Amino acid sequence: MPKNSEGKDIAEVNPKKCSGCQACVGECPVGCIDIEDGVAKITAEKCIGCGKCVMVCPSDAILFDKPIKKKVVKPAEFVESGIAAYKGVAVFIEVKDGVAADVSWELVGKGRELAHKLNTNVMGFLVGHNVKSIAAEAISYGCDSVYVLDNSAFETYVSRVYGAALTELCRQVKPEVFLIGASSLGRDLSSVIATQLQTGLTADCTGLDVDPQEKLLMMTRPTFGGNIMATIYCRNHRPQMSTVRPKVFKMPKRDPARTGEIIPFKYDNVVEPLIEILETIKMDTANLVDITHSQVLVVVGKGACDSKNFQMLEELAALLGGSVACSRPLVEAGLLPYVRQVGQTGKTVAPKLYIGIGVSGAVQHMVGMQGSEKVMAINNDKNAQMVQVADYSIIGDYVKVVPELIKGLKARIPNIQTQGAQQ
């Protein structure tokens, strides 16, 4: 173990493991840690060897061999802080144009799993106007109860208005966990609520579980452009809030026979919206394809961006009942609309079959498709990253491979063959 000139045992950073998150800088009681060149550095002469930095480091990057006294929070402290009063898993039911967003049901499904481990129930938080049928639907997807805030002021979503209403609901109902879909609406809304409640909010989770010892929500999310995953806890504040991207969790089975309680929530203090929506411009139909809903995606990359070959890519997608999606360079070149982009700055998709054609597999792309069940790569470079991770790869020029693939598929799909014969 390293010592400083006074012979004191000191902590040392392994720069290869440090992620530069600064937790140790904030924790160090004597201010002896700085961030240099992206990573933490301990000034040996100032370090008092208390080991506090070791405790907070999420990357296991600080070397320190001395035993450290762990601070244990006693159950009594929880009661005092009021945390024990928070019970149940709440899910925000997002409604758009009178229809509930699938991600809400995905979260109800996951919520059931969490509630089982926490030995509690699942509540739907529903805000909107004339949403009775959606409340019933929420029960059939797995909610034990649904709190309904029905008001004409909730007809269209405005962050302030919804934020204030849901904050009030949380204050009254006190859920221990509150999950929100990371749609554009959910991402706009969640931080408004968390800030008012002064609680923690973990963004864009891809994994949710319950810590078996501490019974805390373990929220896992990608950061650094998808390069690393972080598991985050919200220890001393409630609710433990998290947003989750669509398609990360499976849609639960609907059971119309399920029963539950629908609770109208009285709420009169609707706040002023401060905005006026002058116009809503819907995207044209070509742009309306929701690639997150397709079971099969034919994903076009820069290596297959010759527009005169688009038709065969569309044919391949159609043959498999899927849609065409793309990597970012195609959007940048104006060849396909932004709604078709997969990746960090595009959509997260999880189709049953992902076929990447001329896609190299950059990290920013991969984070958007890691959840795909099976991945196929068509690439002329066998060293491409996409080929390294794909379940099946064909090495060759897509201009030749794709027609052959279409031919082979037609031969193997009986009904397509007969359709072809009829034409």
Place this chain on the structure above:
Amino acid sequence: MQIVCCVKQVPDTTQVKIDPATNTLVRAGVESICNPYDLVAVEAAVKITEKYGGSVSVITMGIPSAEVQLRECLSLGAHQAILVSDRALAGADTLATSYTLASAIQKLNEIDPVQIVMCGKQAIDGDTAQTGPGIATRLGFTQLTYVSQIIGLDIQKQTITVRREIENASQIIEAKLPVMLTVELELGAARYATLPGLIKAIKHEIKVWGAKELSCTAEKCGLKGSPTSVKTIFAPPPRKGGPVYDTTEGMDQAVNSLLDTLFQKEAAIMSEILSNDSKVKNA
């Protein structure tokens, strides 16, 4: 009228690599840049002041070296820059970050009324998109996220009109000032710095504010003021690649043996995909 742009120093995430031997992130030596969305915000803010008057202040909360990113913003036309830096602020989550930044904005507001706060849609490292809405909520400003175009300001009416992008639609919105905007890249690329801009940026004296100058409550800042804590950081388990079919050994053969394997090994998935039911759904 003062416009405040919040800018964040971030590692260039495209350069971040995973050490295959240890499966950990290699952060050391990766270049720091200004969050790309924030540069777009600075450009838009400068454009607003060129048309309507007023000044642009850029603030960042970060380590002393974030001064570099502030000078970059100055070279693009920002009028003043403030570095919010203090050990007490380190390790902040978005709740603590928005608290500290809102405190700094309030201090600026006392000198010259702040009508617009601009943030990036998200930071490319932390990537939560939570800081902007947190600031808006704390300041009681109107919140407009995902702004792709600034259509105009009406100083008399004290309103701003913007276009914002949501799923499958855009909205044209008129909002009351003061307002907090988070901006999309579509808002427009930053201009190139001019020589006078660069000289101004080098000469400008950057103010440094710590927790004391901001009269921040210690319990609300940094690691202490953060309800979330990162327990572990790890690299995602790499997906393992499967069979590779090389067409240089015959196109027909490669494609057909792939399809044979696919239909055999993934029979369940393939039949689900090809069942008429799912095809109707996808059409």
